[in-house]
Amino acid sequence: MKAMLYERFGERPEIVTVPDPSPAPDGVVVKVHATGLCRSDWHGWMGHDTDIRLPHVPGHEFAGAVVAIGRDVKRFKVGDRVTVPFVSGCGHCYECRSGNQQVCEEQFQPGFTHWGSFADYVALDHADQNLVTLPDSIDDATAASLGCRFATSFRAVVDQGRLRGGEWLAVHGCGGVGLSAIMIGKALGANVVAIDIAADKLDLARSLCATVTIDATTQSDIPSAVRDATGGGAHVSIDALGHPSTCSHSIMNLRRRGRHVQVGLMLADHARPAIPMDRVIAHELEIYGSHGMQAWRYGAMLEMITSGLLDPKRLIGRRLELDDAVDALVDMDSFAGHGISMIELAS
Ligand SMILES: [Zn+2]
Ligand SMILES: [Zn+2]
16 A cells, blocks of 8 residues: 655655555455544654554544455444544543543544544544444545544533533634634634634634634734623633643633633643643642544534534645645645645545
8 A cells, every 4th residue: 555654753755555454353455535634743743653564654633444354353334434533442441431531541543642643544443433434425525534633622612521502602713623713613602712823824714703812913912802802701712733831821811710622732832831730729720631522522513514514625725645645744834824734646
């Protein structure tokens, strides 16, 4: 099969031919139809993820069709259209048994712990526990866009943030995660204030009906600007970028008893930011992480998509072929793209 592979961190990946994968006894092989390019792929390529063993094939948000199954797989068959959360659970640890596969103790992460989806085929272990069957009405690119950023945003806003209609949601950073959070917040009936440094990203936020947008380049005190715009602070606030300053703003712009959810990754030099813990105590703030979403929660999200309440297709930016994706991955740190970049493979 054709795959994007790198031999060393930070060294340009190449499109190469490697042997087709075969399924583990509890696994499947999926023909990849569409796969999103995410900042985590760039972090992985830079060597920021200790799970990756070289040589490596990246790619962790995708949709496709099952082409081979292991002998122990019961719930899926050849031909099924599926996707999978980027964190897949082992099925037998304490977290998996309590329904929290997104923090499994022995995670299977295609594109990190195992070879991923920037290839014609991807092998997935623990299939019965993690695969999600796709409705016919959701196309491959849209389904692929759910696997990482959209699902993580859904969990961040709905399950961790517990956002309700009429509340205020602040979203710091309007990339793929942030735009997803805006769309989900509006679908829940909340008011959304979106913050970014790029005027065109704020235009996108407005097109998704963000109630208020704040250009961070013109505001010296962003937490105050958010508190003013929301009549006292956001009920739920998300750092969708992953930076010590956006993390701090997201906590400081909360109203009393508000909930901060950290979704943007904090890696390398940013891994241990200063948290205003005095404010967390005095205002009884809640601080959460959000790390993917369990396969069993996909049903709620897919229903909101098929009913038209959520339209993740609007978040897809440029569409690429696998050969073009090498440049796209390497340039990710400098490319000011919009929404989710989608790699489409011949099905
Ligand atoms: Zn991702
Ligand atoms: Zn587990």
